[in-house]
Amino acid sequence: MAFGATDTDIATESEARAMTGNEAIARGVWEAGAKVAAAYPGTPSTEILEALALYPEDDIAAQWSINEKVALDTAIGASFGGVRAFAAMKHVGLNVAADALMSQSYIGANGGLVIAVCDDPGIHSSQNEQDTRLFARMALVPVLEPSDQQEALDYTRLAFEVSERFDTPVILRGSTRLSHSRGKIWTGSRSTDEPKPFLERPDKNVMIPAHARARHPVALERERLIGDWLVEAGLTRREDGPDGATDRVGYITAGPAYTYLREILPDAPVLKLGASYPLPTGLIEEFVASYDRVLVVEELEGVIEESVRVRGIAVEGKAYFPRTGELSPEMVRAGLVAAGVLAPPEKTEAPIEFEPLIRPPLLCAGCPHSTCYLALRSANARVMGDIGCYTLAVVEPLSAIDTCVAMGSGIANAAGLAKAGTESKPIVATIGDSTFMHSGITPLIDAVYNNANITVFILDNHITAMTGGQDHPGTGKTLRGKETHKVDYEALVRAIGVTWVQQIDSYDVANVQRVLGDAIDHRGVSVIISDRPCVLDPVRIKGPAMTVVPDDCTACQACMNLGCPAITWSDEWHDGRHRVEIDQTLCIGCSLCAQLCAPGGIIPAADAPVALS
Amino acid sequence: MSGTAPTNVLIVGVGGQGVIMVSKVLAELCISQGLNVKQSEVHGMAKRGGAVFSHVRYGDTIHSPTIPKGEVDILVAMEWAEALRWLGHLRPGGILIADTQRIVPPFACLNRERGADRRYTLETPPEILELVATGHAFDAGGMARDLGNERASNTIILGALSTTLDFPADAWLEIIRKAVPPKTVEVNERAFAAGRAWVETTDTEVEPYSVKAEIPAAPKVARLHPDLIIRDAWCKSCDICVKMCPERCLALDEREIVVLTNPDACTGCRLCEWLCPDFAISVALRETERVAAE
Structure with a gap:
């Protein structure tokens, strides 16, 4: 692509360009003069660091960390060093980094410290839809909420200023919609300050009980100051609409919900908050007093609504708007109708609706994970899954995952299930290479330490695949594509104390079955490492396609059990069932289906009679 | 504070088809023409062969990055069942541009009973074109194959889309040349022209791309x-x-x-x-x- 994600060449004067929310946040980090940025990939936040890596290395050290806590701790370290520092993560990533955030809130920030946390309302690609604003309130850390791409850039720059002015980490809250929407925005130039010296104040930087007790009130004190400062800075603002408006209903909103509200009510009086926490002291009272009725429109939890009500101010909100899912103009309209503010839409012609085709996401054609799950299903194993592409193996036809909780949970879940002593099936934990790095190593040590009778299947496809192909310590490459040390999984696992370890090629279907059987038979912790690269990243693999010889297809459906998107039913029938055919553009020639085809009806297209290929 | 209403284009298809490429081209084109634009998509799960959609809105002032249901001016579908999934989002009088190629997911081929057929959309292009004010449904995939590059079907669709929007063809081509791999510029230029030509001559029914062959019915088999x-x-x-x-x-x-x-x-x-x-x-x-x- 000659534009979009890579279009972050440095302009010194302001110019308009199309950027996603994530690219805009990255731009804001760079313009703010940040020197260090770290992240673990996670939808929808991944592209922030990828975009930052396109800025000069001399400007900013941008790197993948092994997990979100390490990313935040790295940024904290840089902040101690007096430079502006940044970490990015998805909402559930903050759970991993929360331990550091809770203490750092008391410590503050020497160099500006900003954490972009991208929520996933609607759960497009996550395991839950927790609201980061609640976390911010618990941590006593301000949470700035841009509503569009321009604000994503502007608020990011400003977040560093808030951080330094009020001596606090600052969360910048994104969302899937903001992160992955592209808008026309105006960019600025990079400003850099001289790094501050290391602040030698153990009473502030070392959180022993006596120090922490003194710092907690400091964190509470800044709560009041920041809310009002955001009003002065223009982030929190009243938009009272045209003069003489007869509408006596006002609205309080923040973040992307603002754009949906404006779509439905372009001229309504709105109090737009730059942050749901902390709130300004006097402005909300004044705003609410100006109108007969005030509705709060916010995505996910009623954070603003509750905080305002606690002050004894009457507002409404979640009675009309859902606490689940992503908001949309349609949902805001429905909420306003329910609240009696808008008239119900006139009954018009019923829209043309058809029952939608079920088209869930799938493992790719040639995905090396598919045979692993095929074998696990035929071994009738109890499979404790983890987070990654391979979670897609939960649906038919692979249908081979029993649980999936959070990053790195599978191994300890398996060990716990084994200790329960209730399971008659063989217990197997499956975990991808990147997730194993992120949080799978410690539970594996624990499983060996406690002598759990489980098999751990490390699905090594040499990349963080689900988020679009990011490097990690197991790939031997950095975010900027430089060679670095590559972790040797087998040596690592043996050092932990696992005695039964085998590496396998997951493209050898029979061997996967055989080795899995041996691993299950081993008493104690056994580890299988499947070794085949992802077919999409870092390079798209495309070999010569396979094809089906129709007369040799008995329509047994064995190949369909792979769930391969390249294999589908043809228009031909055999003995009452559809024969299959292979999409030549999608097929990468992995031969897995051919290995499953008992009649030998699947062959390389090049070997087929001319009429077939 | 609101200017003229924005133009709303919804682009839909299956992961890997180039939905994002098509919408990025349109968004970049709007920027190059000095317009305000918002384009919204969802990455992640959608890319793994799932349903993909991208909203593009342009004009003076745009608030929501997504198009409210029933306000889509032009629905661009790169796969037939996806066209039907989103048809209800089209405003009365809106335009449908659809590739009639069928991508039948493994999920539609799960029923192992004798005589069981695919669970795929049964509605045919002529039936659907009856329902919309203006519709262009044609086999862009087949057209691209005949041009020598199956992946060029999305540029054919862009060519068809270009006839319905008020931008000069040269401006489209300038953006497309930047968006496609350098080696494929020539075939994409021809693909763009082919897409335009198809819509502009559609009243003369350009065979064989007008409508794909019907799906053969399942045979009657004894249970x-x-x-x-x-x-x-x-x-x-x-x-x-x-x-x-x-x-x-x-x-x-x-x-x-x-x-x-x-x-x-x-x-x-x-x-x-x-x-x-x-x-x-x-x-x-x-x-x-x-x-x-x-």
């Missing part, structure tokens, strides 16, 4: 009940049938002899009968009426 006859004495516990059974309905019991554990799943495909090295399994198919009578 048969499979009976598995297992000769225990001949089974030597090799478990070939267990591992190879497509319906995973066989297992070895505590004697290490094969048993049918899930009779309802057995389709009578005979794979076990053919694969057994010891002739220990055979399959008999009985008509279900007789089964019921027994």
